[in-house]
C-alpha cells in the first residue's frame with residue numbers, strides 16, 4: 001500500500017503509516033467505529049471518485065453513466081434486501097446528512113419532532129440546540145423513566161405527543177444500550193398521525209445481521225442510518241423506506257437536489273460491497289458475536305459492582321458511570337485508558353452531575369474488537385484491564401496494561417478479507 005503516495009508525498013505517507021500503526025497496535029473500543037475489509041477500501045479508492053452523477057439511476061444530469069447506474073442500482077437492491085425495505089436512497093454523505101434530508105422531506109418549517117433527549121442517549125441531529133436544524137424545526141424530547149433499567153417513559157411520550165402533535169416520532173440513539181419497544185413507538189405515532197422514524201446509525205449492523213429487532217417488522221415508516229458503524233461499510237449514510245412510494249419520492253427529492261449535490265460514487269460502490277458482505281451468513285455470526293462480547297464485558301463490570309447506565313446492555317455498547325464506580329471522571333478515564341492503548345470516549349450520562357467537557361461516564365463497545373476476532377474470553381480480559389487501570393491510576397499500572405493490550409491486539413490482527 002501507499003506506493004504512489006510514498007514517492008510523491010512522503011509527509012502524507014508518514015501520517016498514514018502512523019495511523020495504520022495506531023489502529024494495528026491499539027484497541028478500538030469506540031462503539032461507532034469499525035474496520036472495513038480490503039474490498040471496501042478498494043472500492044473507495046476506485047476511479048468512480050472522478051465521476052459526476054447528479055440524479056438517480058436512469059435519470060442523470062450528466063452523460064457517461066453506464067457504470068455508475070449499475071453500481072448505484074446494486075447498492076439500492078442490496079440495501080433493500082438487507083433491511084426488508086421497498087425503497088432505499090444510498091446517496092446521503094453521512095448519518096447527519098441522512099437525518100437532515102429526512103427532516104426536509106417530511107416536515108414544513110415550524111413542524112415538530114419528538115426525539116430522544118441527548119443526555120439520555122439521543123444524537124446531536126435529534127434536535128440539540130447547537131445544530132442549525134433547530135432554527136427550522138421544533139424538537140421536543142422524551143426521556144427514560146428509570147435510568148437504572150433504561151425503560152423509556154412511554155406513558156409520558158404518549159401524553160406529550162397528544163399535546164404537541166409531532167409530525168415525526170423519532171427513535172434511535174448513539175448512547176443507549178437497550179432495545180426500544182418499537183411497537184409502542186408505532187402505536188403512539190399512529191394515534192397522533194405522526195410518522196415513525198428510526199435512526200439506526202449505531203445498530204444497523206445488528207439489525208442487518210438479525211441480532212437485533214428490525215423496526216420495519218413493527219411498522220416503522222423510515223429508517224435512517226450510517227453505513228460505517230456496526231454495518232462495517234465506508235463512511236456514509238442511507239435512508240430506507242418500508243413501503244410508501246410517496247414517502248420514497250419525497251426522500252429522493254430531499255437528498256438530491258434538495259440538500260446534496262453530486263453523489264460520491266466511489267463511496268456508493270463501497271456501500272454496495274459492504275452490503276454484499278452483510279448479506280452473507282458470516283455477517284450474522286459477526287453480529288451475534290458483538291452482543292455476546294458485550295455481555296462478557298458487562299459480566300466483568302457487574303462482578304466489580306460498577307454502575308452501568310440502564311444496568312447493562314442488550315447491544316454493542318456499555319455506558320459506564322466511572323465517577324460513581326471508580327471515582328474517575330469520564331475525561332480522566334478516557335486519557336488513562338488512551339495511554340494504555342484503549343481508545344474510547346468520555347460521555348455524559350443521564351442526569352449527569354458533572355460538566356459536559358468532563359462528564360461522569362465513558363462509552364465503549366465491541367464492534368471493532370469483534371471484527372478482530374476477539375471472543376468472550378479476550379474482551380473479558382480487556383474489561384479487567386480497564387478496571388485495573390481505573391482503580392490503580394498509576395504510571396506502573398498504565399505501562400503494564402499497555403504491554404498486555406498491545407500483545408492482545410497483535411495476536412488478533414485486523415483481518416483483510418471479510419468473505
Ligand SMILES: *Cc1c(COP(=O)(O)O)cnc(C)c1O
Nearest residue numbers: 094095096123173174201202226
Ligand atoms: C453517528 C450518528 C449519526 C451521524 O452520523 P455521521 O455520519 O457522523 O454524520 C446520526 N445519528 C446517530 C444516532 C448516530 O449515532
